[in-house]
Amino acid sequence: MADGFTIANFRHVAHGLQEGQFAVGEKRRAASLYDLPPIYRQLLDEPVTVTLAVTGPDGRPSLTPMWFDHADGEVLVNTASHRNKCQWIRDNPRLSVLLVNPKNPYHWMQIKCTVRRELREWEEGGEDVTRQLDRIWTKYTGQPGPYALRDPKIDEKRVLFFCGVDHVATFGEP
Structure with a gap:
């Protein structure tokens, strides 16, 4: 979005009980995911499922655990083209992503986003889909590419959805 998005920071209990806890404490505008405080940006860059x-x-x-990636202010969703989820995203391009700190479930961030464009691995520019998949494979497994979980029984092809951020909600501290 050219005009950015809202970040709603919930009142949390990291430093003890407080009046109005678990309610939105403050809202502010942001132009990019990079405008998030560092304690939330870390959730974007660490290998959080x-x-x-x-x-x-x-x-x-429909909820699916998956690997997370972002670039240039957009959330990236990479999925196999034959999965139901791929068509469901096309049918309703509004998505939500929940990132929960695996060391502290009271430190999380929700991102609501809308698909802006789709890139298919088998079309022109599709090598970018493969590169992004290999990059997150390395981020989450520590192993060099290529991505090693393609279905061996089919010629699995991937689709990359580029999603603009509409709203972010944050809670807690690491």
Whole structure:
């Protein structure tokens, strides 16, 4: 979004009980994910398994644990083209991602975003999809690429969704 997004910081209990805890304490505008305080930016860059929420055909959220990536102010969602989730994202391009600190569940961040564009591995520029997948493979496994979890029974192809950030909610401290 050219005009940025809102960050809602919830009142938390990291330093003890407080009046109005668990309610939104402050809201501020941000132009980029890089405007987040460092304690939340670290969740973006560390290998935190996130929960991706998409809307299924029955209107209910479908939740998937997955690897997280971002670049140039956008959330990147890389998935196999044959999975239901891929079509569900196309049908309803509004997604939510929840990043929870694995060492402290009271330190988390939610990002609501909207797909801006899609890049398919088998089309022009598709090598960028493969490079991004190899990069997050290394981030999460510590092993060099290529990504080694493609389904061996099919010619698995990947799709990369570039998502603009609409809203961020933050809670807690590491």
